[in-house]
């Protein structure tokens with residue numbers, strides 16, 4: 001084995017007579033050095049030495065055993081959103097890696113720092129299409145920020161720190177670390193090092209001066225907040241900035257917890273199914289300051305919020321990711337800066353009163369969030385309002401994909417940071433594992449997973465993880481017996497011809513009880529509040545029967561559709 005001078009120095013720190021660090025131990029220590037407290041895994045024979053090494057750091061790094069790699073990866077991604085540290089998933093080669101891909105995709109689309117540690121065949125087998133061998137560079141090359149193989153033991157500490165730093169820096173995202181199984185037990189000749197913190201980009205004085213000029217002449221400006229890795233201090237600062245500068249505030253797709261949704265400056269969410277009155281107001285704005293968010297398809301209403309000309313006149317885009325700037329439009333001003341420094345700079349600009357405009361946009365939000373009604377069955381709007389009205393402001397709400405989420409996003413007001421776990425990737429099967437991760441990370445807080453019947457059953461096996469870990473999330477399953485979102489699209493594009501969208505479901509309450517959860521079934525709206533009262537503070541599931549014709553908030557399928 002070749003030793004570099006650096007690793008010789010690290011080795012010299014080993015105690016005489018103590019066993020030398022193995023590659024697996026340095027991997028485990030590197031995670032601890034990065035202050036990672038939880039990892040989510042489905043074990044595999046391809047990384048046994050790492051599983052063994054994790055026993056020795058179990059006091060600081062809790063290993064959560066999952067029942068499916070998609071869930072492990074989703075849990076890691078959700079844990080990162082809550083902790084601000086890279087989420088860590090561990091899976092076996094080939095099949096395990098394939099299952100985990102969905103979590104990597106969400107980490108990419110949501111710009112979430114994440115590490116996927118994945119087994120690999122030994123170096124001596126590589127390239128023969130050995131058992132479960134996959135070329136991860138090819139497989140994940142376009143999803144991961146980087147794919148790193150730990151093939152040289154003495155570089156383990158260097159490469160682990162580099163992987164962690166890469167996941168966190170610039171636009172955060174997923175990094176894959178490949179573990180050839182014949183390396184893991186070798187002496188590493190190095191010791192874990194702390195990954196460097198990459199300083200966030202700041203605001204240049206010229207940029208802030210130009211924003212000051214633009215704000216000085218703007219009558220109808222709008223601040224749009226979003227993007228990854230906000231801190232609670234950033235959220236508080238955004239509120240002061242909005243108040244000081246007289247700005248109404250919208251949040252980007254599925255980033256509602258970047259601003260107090262009950263605040264007088266809040267105008268609503270720009271995303272799928274957005275309030276069209278807000279979209280119209282955003283088009284009417286004479287200055288749009290987008291802070292932290294990428295200008296995604298959903299936030300920009302299918303890239304229709306601006307055209308090339310209006311972006312040139314009215315758009316200021318401030319984002320830490322240089323690739324997101326100037327990608328679709330050429331804004332009036334593009335600034336590469338992180339949210340914190342940008343808010344600090346904005347907070348120094350002269351105060352301004354635009355209360356009539358702020359009031360007008362907040363009134364749109366208030367109208368939009370008045371609960372809609374239904375013609376039959378349980379009203380999901382009332383279910384969400386009951387949850388919001390009953391639970392503390394720091395309750396964490398989680399969801400995957402489906403129309404049920406439209407009721408959640410519209411009628412629940414996020415009042416504090418770190419209360420929303422929702423994939424901008426639109427991945428079904430996300431809410432259940434995200435809620436389990438949240439409940440494990442924050443046993444002191446209430447966690448609610450709102451799921452559709454389709455969405456829930458994609459990850460229902462993880463109820464075993466709930467029981468195994470002693471976690472206590474609440475699952476609210478909106479059961480309409482169909483893949484409702486797709487049914488809605490069919491009703492519009494192929495009326496009267498539903499295809500592959502009707503579902504046969506289990507008795508969700510009985511299923512939950514079989515895993516030891518408290519469970520109830522709710523058949524009308526009035527039954528929900530008492531069921532909720534009986535379900536709080538414990539692992540529980542409330543099965544809510546929704547009429548399949550109630551296809552979206554305020555929208556009912558008509559005969560023949």
Ligand SMILES: Cc1ncc(C[n+]2csc(CCOP(=O)(O)OP(=O)(O)O)c2C)c(N)n1
Nearest residue numbers: 401402403404428452453454455483484485
């Ligand atoms: C992993 C994944 N598979 C498929 C889809 C496509 N899709 C989006 S919503 C949806 C139906 C969701 O059904 P359900 O959870 O029952 O919620 P509903 O729309 O009925 O409220 C499907 C199949 C997706 N977004 N993600």
